[in-house]
Amino acid sequence: MNPRFLALVLPLAGALALSACSTMAVAGTPSPTAFVPSASAASAEPTAQATAEPAAEPTPVTPTPVSKPAPPPDTRSGKALNEPFTVDGIVVVSKVHRLSSSYVPAWAAKPHGLHPDVHSAFQELAAAAKADGAPVMIRSGYRSYAAQQASFAKAKKQYDDKTARLYFAEAGASEHQTGLALDAWDGRNRGTAFARTEQASWLAAHAHEYGFIVRYPQGKTDITGYAWESWHLRWVGTEIAAEFGPNSSLTLEEYLGLA
Ligand SMILES: [Zn+2]
Numbered sequence: 001m002n003p004r005f006l007a008l009v010l011p012l013a014g015a016l017a018l019s020a021c022s023t024m025a026v027a028g029t030p031s032p033t034a035f036v037p038s039a040s041a042a043s044a045e046p047t048a049q050a051t052a053e054p055a056a057e058p059t060p061v062t063p064t065p066v067s068k069p070a071p072p073p074d075t076r077s078g079k080a081l082n083e084p085f086t087v088d089g090i091v092v093v094s095k096v097h098r099l100s101s102s103y104v105p106a107w108a109a110k111p112h113g114l115h116p117d118v119h120s121a122f123q124e125l126a127a128a129a130k131a132d133g134a135p136v137m138i139r140s141g142y143r144s145y146a147a148q149q150a151s152f153a154k155a156k157k158q159y160d161d162k163t164a165r166l167y168f169a170e171a172g173a174s175e176h177q178t179g180l181a182l183d184a185w186d187g188r189n190r191g192t193a194f195a196r197t198e199q200a201s202w203l204a205a206h207a208h209e210y211g212f213i214v215r216y217p218q219g220k221t222d223i224t225g226y227a228w229e230s231w232h233l234r235w236v237g238t239e240i241a242a243e244f245g246p247n248s249s250l251t252l253e254e255y256l257g258l259a
Contacts, residue, residue, distance in 0.1 A: 007079075007168040010107060023048040032138055033251065041258040052134055058251050074227060079081070079098070080098040080099060080101075080172045081097070081098065081099060081100060081101070081103070082102050082103055082238075083098075083103060084097075084099060084178055085097035085105070087256040087257070087258065088256070090236060090240070090252070090256060091129060091178055091180060091251060092253075092256065093172045093173065093174065093175045093177065093178055094173060094175075094224065094225060094253070095169075095170075095225040095226075096225075096258075098172035098173050099145070099172050099173075099177050100145075100172065101145040101146070101171070101172070101177070103145070104144065104145075105142065105179040107179050107180055108142055108144070108179060109144075110136050111119075111141075111142030111178075112140075112142060112182065113141045113142020113179045114138075114141045114179050114180075114182060115180055115235070117211075117232050117235070117237075118180055118211075119141075119181070121210045121211045121212065122138060122182065122184075122210070122212075122230065122233075122235075124210050125207065125209075125210035125212065128209075128210070129199065129202050129203075129206070131199070132206075133204060134186075134187060134197075134198045134199045134201075134202040135186065135187075136184045136185065136199045136202070136203065137184065137185065137186075137187060138182050138183070138184060138230070138256075139182075139184065139185040139190070140176065140182060140183040141176070141179065141181075141182045141183075141184045142177070142178075142179040143175060143176035143177060144159060144177065145171045145172060145177055146171070146213070147170040147171070148169060148172070148174045148176065148177060149170075149171035150205060151168060152164070152168050152169065152170050152171060154229050155167070155168035156168075164223065165225075165229055166226060166227040167191070167226070168231075169226070172193055173225075175215065175253065180234060180235050181215065181232060181233065181234045181235065182232075182233055182235075183229075183232055183233075184199070184203060184230050184231050184233055185196075185199070186236075191231075192229055194231045195230040195231075197230070200208075200230040200231065203230065203231075203232065204235065205242070205247055206246065207247045208241035208242060208244050208245060208246060208248070209238070209241075210238065210241075211233050211235050211236060211237045211238040211240075211241045212233040212234060212235050212241060213228065213233070213236055213240075213241050213244045213248065213250075213252065214229070214232070214233065214234070214248070215229070215232050215233065215234035215251075215252060216228055216229040216232055217248065217249040217250070217251060218249060219249060220251045223251045223253050223254065223259045224251055224253065234252065236252070240255075242254070
């Protein structure tokens with residue numbers, strides 16, 4: 001246990017039940033008691049505001065003095081893109097790599113707004129989990145930019161700024177906008193309470209077999225920008241997920257060399 005976690009987590013105790021993740025679907029009732037101090041390291045929170053546009057855009061100096069060369073384009077600037085940022089074809093959406101409001105995946109109207117491969121992979125996963133006595137279901141799949149914007153605005157009212165930013169994504173900074181990620185649950189335990197369920201243990205151990213990774217692992221907040229979310233699964237396909245393996249604490253950022 002990294003002592004840093006405790007220091008950061010204790011002030012948050014009692015705060016929250018939702019997720020970065022978190023969603024319109026849970027509007028209204030995050031139960032304060034569900035917040036469990038867990039490994040939320042981290043600090044480097046972005047300073048973008050809860051407005052329509054990610055505020056972290058670089059501010060090029062204009063006019064640029066003729067004698068100085070223009071700075072190279074900063075690909076990690078937080079600038080919102082109309083298509084997802086990718087590395088070797090793997091989509092990365094995060095606080096650093098954001099989507100604009102115009103990005104709507106082609107599969108947004110599919111079940112849960114998920115890419116068909118993601119949806120079918122989850123169905124296989126769910127069947128296996130059920131057979132193992134740990135039935136899971138989808139609580140939230142695709143969320144539009146506007147839905148995420150509303151979710152974050154609500155979180156900002158409900159929680160202190162730091163907590164809101166650890167568990168809730170600003171519009172454009174949520175993987176849910178891609179339809180490649182989902183929040184799983186057991187039908188009862190939301191947010192941090194889910195981490196204590198058999199389902200969460202099962203997902204940690206087996207999700208990779210179906211092409212999913214636990215996208216925000218414990219103790220990696222300084223890399224992902226989000227608290228540990230045992231319920232947020234990102235589909236990357238079985239080949240890549242196999243490289244993460246069971247109970248992995250590897251982040252996509254580390255895997256892709258972005259960390
Ligand atoms: Zn999520």
